[in-house]
Every structure is written in C-alpha cells, then in structure tokens.
Amino acid sequence: MARNAKVEKKKAEGALPWNERLSYGASDFACSFTFSLIGTYLMYFYTDVFGITAAAVGTLMLVARVVDAFDGPFWGIMIDHTHTKWGKSRPFLLWFNAPFAIFTVLCFTTPNLPMFWKIVWAYVTYIGIDVLYSAVNIPLTSILPSMTENSDERVVLSTIRSLFSNLGGTLISVIALPLVAFFGGGNNRRGFFLLALMAATVFFVIYLIVFSNLKERVQTKQSQKALPIKESLKALKKNWPWVIVIVLNFVYWLGMQAKGQVTIYFFKYNLGRPGLVSFALLFNAIGLISVFLTPRVVIKIGKKNTLLAGLTISVAGQLLMGLGASLLNVPIIIIGTIVGNFGNGFVGALIAVLLADAVDYGEWKNGVRAEGIVTSASSFTAKFGMGIGGAISGLLLSWGHYVPNKTQSASALFAIEANYIWVPMIALILSFVLILFYKLTPDKEREMSTYLTKKHFRERNEE
Known part of the structure; x- marks a missing residue:
C-alpha cells in the first residue's frame, strides 16, 4: 500500500489544474480552426474563386517555403531571447494574436485587381499569415516543457491539445462550405470573406483566454535569462531524437497537406459528388478516438510503438482509399478515410511530446535548455512540409x-487522385521508416527525467 501511495504521489507531481489543461487544448482548437480553413480551402479559393492559376499558386507556396527557412528559426531565437514577467513563450500568445487574426481575414479578401496585382496580394497575405502562424503556434510547443517536468502530464497535455486541434480542424472543414453558401447567398467571394472574419474572431477571443490561464513553471538558470544564439544551438548537438522528429514533421505534413487541400477537388471532379465534401471531412473527427486512447496505449507499448502502429493503420486507410478511387466507390473511400484518420490521431498526439523530450535530451546531453530553438525547428519543418505539399x-x-469549374481531362483527374491518394501514401511509409530509427527508450527517458529533476531542484536551491 505504501509503495502504491508513493507511485500515485509521484504521478501527481507536476499535474496541472484542469482550467490550464483545457486552455492549452483550446489554443490549438483556435489555431486549427483558422489554419485548417487556410490549409483546406485557400488553394481552391485562389483557383476557383479569386481566379489565380494553379501554377501561380504552386509557385507561391514554393516561395513561401523559402521565407519559412528564416521565420521558423527566427521565432525560436526570439523566444530564447525573451525574458518577461509572463515567461519566455507566453508573451507571444498576446503580442501576435491580433495581427494573425487580421491576416486571416486578408487572405480571403478579394480586391478587384488585374491578375498581376491579384498575385501580389496573394503573396503578401499568404506569406504574412504563414509567418504570423509561426509566431502564435511555435510558443504552444515551446511552452510545454516549461509547464511541467512530469512526462505523464506532458502526454496528457499533448493529448488534450491534439483532441482540441482535431476538433477545431474538423469543425471548420465541415461547416466551411455550408457557411460560405449561407453568408454569400451565391456570392462565394463574400461568403469566404465573412467565414474568415468569423474564424478570426473565434481565434482572437480564445487566445486572450489562453494567455490568461497558461503558466511557465519549470524555471532554470538558463530559462530566466536570454540565451545567446551560439549557446542555444548547442542544444541541437548530437540531439538525435530532435533530428528524427523534425524530419518526421516535414514528411508527414507534406503528405497530409497534399491530401487535405485537394479534398474538395477530388469529390467535385473525380467523383462528381461535391455535396459529399463536408460529409467526408466530418470523419476527421475519428482521430479524436485514437487521440483519447493515446496515453493508455503509450503506457502499454511505449511512444515509438504507438507511432508505428498509428502509421501502419494510416497506410492501410490510404490503400483502401486507393481501391475506392480506382473503382469510383464512395463507401470504400469513406471506410478508408475512417481507418486512416484513426491512425493519424496517434501520430498527431505524440509529435509535440517527442519535441518536449528533445528539449530535455538537449539539456541532458549538452547542458543547454533551449525550448525556443528546439521546438521552432519542428514548426518550421511542419510548415515547410505543408508548403511543399501545397506546391x-x-x-x-x-x-x-x-x-x-470545367469537366476535367484524364490527366487532370489523375493529378487530383495522385495528390489525394498516392503522395500521402508515400509520406506515411517514409514516416514509418523514420520512426524505426527513434532510439529514446522508456528506460533512457526515466534516466534523463531523474537527472533533470535533481538538476533543476539543485539550481533552485542555489538561488
């Protein structure tokens, strides 16, 4: 009995109040609610509503990725250089809330311009929202290792965040087209603008609440002062868990973005069933089940095996969808969608946890705790992957x-199918291979956690 009490006490250490847990989750609800609107519908909006060619959109997304090569690390360095009464990551949730909301609306604004200036408008607003998304989303990942040292609590927080993220992304994906029709009354330009205005308002209000409720508790000597860039970069030296997770982020999100943004094209042109788009996207919510199950599965088989299982299920789902696409069979496609989304839930729930572990690994291995630079690289590679997928x-x-808005040729239909089925399939298989090389075992995690807990306790007592 005494031993069980000690175990329960240890688990309780670092557990956060529910208002903070829910606020952390709500942050990614807000991000997904707005950025999934952009990821799922902006390409369609550009080509079929605003009137920009697909080639111009693809080039735009490639150029935006060049900018990402600088803006992701920039925000990570800024976080590591920030020291305020609110902490290092938390202030960014307040400072860049309104700018991100404003650019969300601008992305779906359609000024009456010549084609050249339409493309210029798209470049400015898309790259702007891309940069600002890093400013509001990277801090959500960098703040996780500062909220608690408890590994189990991190899994809980990441699970809640993934649940809310999935819910936000699914909700906007399902309601977007009906709301465009409702707001626009047949005018898609007006409909998309008012939809973006609504999404931006939701984001702004939620982020104010999130900023008020989150706290940065894990304070070390390094976290209480600005870290020089050279010092921050030491956290990456031989940090193999970090290398695996950032490459995984790139490959996985490349596939998911390629699939997500052609969903409307696939159902509209390949299947001739545009009315099923919202129905199909509704099944993204299946991922909520696997996200909810993730902490229990991790306890039984570990993080690595949980990721491998999730990716295996996702590949099976894509295979079913490929079969359905070749037969033009909607029920098989829906079944494949359900299976694939169930597998994706495990992957999405664990990526942020692996990043928090990489922060700890960098401090354990190199003596440098640099939440900003370690986590910003992941956001950069995820966005880079999404951008390359878009391109x-x-x-x-x-x-x-x-x-x-025309009957498509066979080559166009094949291009849409390749984006929806085969590009994500290849990305999932490559992600599976990457995780095979992940070597941070549960025993190594416990050794690392014990060392860092003692180190942080010693540093606090020395102050």
Whole structure:
C-alpha cells in the first residue's frame, strides 16, 4: 500500500489544474480552426474563386517555403531571447494574436485587381499569415516543457491539445462550405470573406483566454535569462531524437497537406459528388478516438510503438482509399478515410511530446535548455512540409492541365487522385521508416527525467 501511495504521489507531481489543461487544448482548437480553413480551402479559393492559376499558386507556396527557412528559426531565437514577467513563450500568445487574426481575414479578401496585382496580394497575405502562424503556434510547443517536468502530464497535455486541434480542424472543414453558401447567398467571394472574419474572431477571443490561464513553471538558470544564439544551438548537438522528429514533421505534413487541400477537388471532379465534401471531412473527427486512447496505449507499448502502429493503420486507410478511387466507390473511400484518420490521431498526439523530450535530451546531453530553438525547428519543418505539399499539389494540377469549374481531362483527374491518394501514401511509409530509427527508450527517458529533476531542484536551491 505504501509503495502504491508513493507511485500515485509521484504521478501527481507536476499535474496541472484542469482550467490550464483545457486552455492549452483550446489554443490549438483556435489555431486549427483558422489554419485548417487556410490549409483546406485557400488553394481552391485562389483557383476557383479569386481566379489565380494553379501554377501561380504552386509557385507561391514554393516561395513561401523559402521565407519559412528564416521565420521558423527566427521565432525560436526570439523566444530564447525573451525574458518577461509572463515567461519566455507566453508573451507571444498576446503580442501576435491580433495581427494573425487580421491576416486571416486578408487572405480571403478579394480586391478587384488585374491578375498581376491579384498575385501580389496573394503573396503578401499568404506569406504574412504563414509567418504570423509561426509566431502564435511555435510558443504552444515551446511552452510545454516549461509547464511541467512530469512526462505523464506532458502526454496528457499533448493529448488534450491534439483532441482540441482535431476538433477545431474538423469543425471548420465541415461547416466551411455550408457557411460560405449561407453568408454569400451565391456570392462565394463574400461568403469566404465573412467565414474568415468569423474564424478570426473565434481565434482572437480564445487566445486572450489562453494567455490568461497558461503558466511557465519549470524555471532554470538558463530559462530566466536570454540565451545567446551560439549557446542555444548547442542544444541541437548530437540531439538525435530532435533530428528524427523534425524530419518526421516535414514528411508527414507534406503528405497530409497534399491530401487535405485537394479534398474538395477530388469529390467535385473525380467523383462528381461535391455535396459529399463536408460529409467526408466530418470523419476527421475519428482521430479524436485514437487521440483519447493515446496515453493508455503509450503506457502499454511505449511512444515509438504507438507511432508505428498509428502509421501502419494510416497506410492501410490510404490503400483502401486507393481501391475506392480506382473503382469510383464512395463507401470504400469513406471506410478508408475512417481507418486512416484513426491512425493519424496517434501520430498527431505524440509529435509535440517527442519535441518536449528533445528539449530535455538537449539539456541532458549538452547542458543547454533551449525550448525556443528546439521546438521552432519542428514548426518550421511542419510548415515547410505543408508548403511543399501545397506546391506539389499546385504543380501537379498545372501539369495535368486543370481548368477551374470545367469537366476535367484524364490527366487532370489523375493529378487530383495522385495528390489525394498516392503522395500521402508515400509520406506515411517514409514516416514509418523514420520512426524505426527513434532510439529514446522508456528506460533512457526515466534516466534523463531523474537527472533533470535533481538538476533543476539543485539550481533552485542555489538561488
């Protein structure tokens, strides 16, 4: 009995109050509610509503990735250089709340301009929202290792965040087109603008609440002062868990973005069933089940095996969808969607946890705790992957001679199918191979956690 009491006491250490847990989750609800609108519908909005060619959109997304090569690390360095009464990561949730909301609306604003200036408008607003998304989202990942040292609590927090993220992304994906029709009354330009205004308002209000409720508790000597860039970079030296997770982020999100943003094209042109888009996207919510199960599965088989299982299930789902696409069979496609989303839930729930572990690993291995630079690289690679996925989609559509709002040629239909089925399939298989090389075992995690807990306790007593 005494031993069980000690175990329960240890688990309770670092556990956060529910208002803070829910606020952490709500932060990614807000991010997904707005950025999933952009990821799922902006390409369609550009080509079929605003009137920009698929080739121009693909080029835009490639150029935006060049900017990402600088803005992701920039925000990480800024976080590591920030020291305020609110902490290092938390202030960014307040400072860049309104700018991100404003650019969300601007992305879906359609000024009456010549084609050249339409493209300029798209470049400014898309790159702007991309940079600002890093400013509001990277701090959500960098703040996790500062909220608690408890590994189990981190899994709980990441699970709640993934649940809310999935819910926010699914909700906006399902209601977007009906709301465009409702707000626009047949005018898609007006409908998308008012939808973006609504999403931006939701984001702004939620982020104010999130900023008020989150706290940074894990304070070390390094976290209480600005870290020089050279010192921050030491946290990455031989940090193999970090290398695996950032490459995983790139590959996985490349596939998911390529698939997500052509969903409307696939159902509209390949299947001739545009009315099923919202129905199909509703099944993204299946991932909520696997996200909810993640902490229990991790306890039984570990993080690595949970990721491998999730990716295996996702590949099986894509295979079913490929079969359904070749047969033009909607029920098989829906079943494949359900299976794939169930597997994706495990992956999404654990990526942030692996990043928090990489922060600890950098401090354990190199003596440097740099939450900003370690986690910002992951956000950068995720966005870079999403951008390359978007560029691939645009370039494939251009290669297939896609023409908006017309009956598509065989080559255009193949390009849409490749984006929806085969690009994500390849990305999932590569992600599986990457995780095979992940070597941070549960025993090594416990050794690392014990060392850092003692180190932080000693540092606090020395102050």
